[in-house]
Amino acid sequence: MQNYSIFSLVKNAFSNHQNWEVAWKDPEPKKEYDAIIIGGGGHGLATAYYLAKEHQLTNIAVIEKGWIGGGNVGRNTTIIRSNFMYDANARFNEFGMDLWRNLSLELNFNVMFSPRGIINLAHSDAQMNAYARRGNSMRLNGIDAVLLNREEVKKYIPMADFSDDVRFPIFGGLMQPSAGTARHDAVAWGYARQADSMGVDIIQHCEVTGFEIKNGKILGVNTSRGNIKTKKIGLCVAGSTNLLAEKLNMTLPIETHCLQACVSEPVKPLLDGVVTYGAGHFYISQSDKGEMVMGGDLDGYNSYAQRGNLPTLQHVLTGGLALFPFLSRQKMLRTWGGVMDMSMDGSPIIDKTHIDGLYINCGWCYGGFKSTPVSGWTFAHTIAQDRVHELNSKLSLNRFTTGELLDEKGLGTKTWIG
């Protein structure tokens, strides 16, 4: 594999950039693999990379019905954080933060990880108390957390509405200085390129049509490009999880919903890190290109449409305008939607299943992107060793039956409340 560096850049400039090697190949599927990952998004590609790198499993394939990185890894708002209260989520994601910090170097691909901090704003004394508690929990797990008062928040975001007559005045906020953003596409491409260089077959435009199962054991997968034998299958298909579960006669604690995001026209540097509004569901950051990147609520009803509905966007941006009045003068550049695998307690699932050789990785709700490296790392361990790693031992599929839920903020689909 060609190494990316300033020297290779200069060298290729002399040939008008016509002689770069392809970053990953386009192989025909083989008849059999040691393991197959379904889903060529961030998590699937990361899983393949760590299977090859950490577990020396290189006779494996990633199969993807569209093109790699065309789903949620190319549609998210790129936020990376580990500001969780529960031990299981905090340790899992903090391990992920360590992977993020070294990722560009490790992949020899600039993923533009930019740890400029995240501030969750509080708008009442009760919310400040809750954040103090969450911050203390984070620090007990070795995660940086700083409780900011109103004046300290003002230093970070002076353009927010700090007037006295607003409905939800800013009382303060909880900051994780080491949180940040990254270039989402680069994460998928970087993992794909390294996985490919270690011998992983990345097979695009290959849709799963069924599974070969005998006596409770995985024997293979049927695809639009033929049947492939394998003893191990890892599902990493986010918003399509329910559809593949149906082919497996499984019912999961997952509902598929549409989540929208939008960006404004680019403006000069204005906002340093990520800010979330505490009185509504709205978060914002500024991309390296200068666009304000914004998101918030789900559309609110089951959806497989990768596009959103205006009432939700209007509702989300109403919260945004209350926080940052300057947004009213900005033009919207693009809006889009992605389909989320909403788990019923708001936390992900990385586990074995009742079918021997079938492993599942789903339930990422609003925040799959930040966990891409650690999800791949733990899922690769689970598949290769046929047992869960300590880090994902609480992200179990049966926690809904045992009652060991990880209901971090009550962010599940909440369908039972109505």
Place this chain on the structure above:
Amino acid sequence: MLHIKCPYCGLRSQKEFSYGGDANVKRPKLNAEVTDKEWDDFVYMRKSPKGHHLELWHHTSGCRQWIKVKRDTITHEIYQTAKIEEQIS
């Protein structure tokens, strides 16, 4: 914007409604002995189909009645609505 035909009030904007999820989910009988699995299935397990979906909506800012809606989860087209006690094919 979805427009939902409330069987009591007629065609209204989606903003008047709140979503109640899959209408095929049945709560176990009150006071009956239920296994963990039955309760688990009722509270958490969902099919979440692609295509036709029978679901509950609450006309929160209208007549406050729960209604049934048959909707497409890809196109969002609404095929049929009915009162809660009525059957939808």
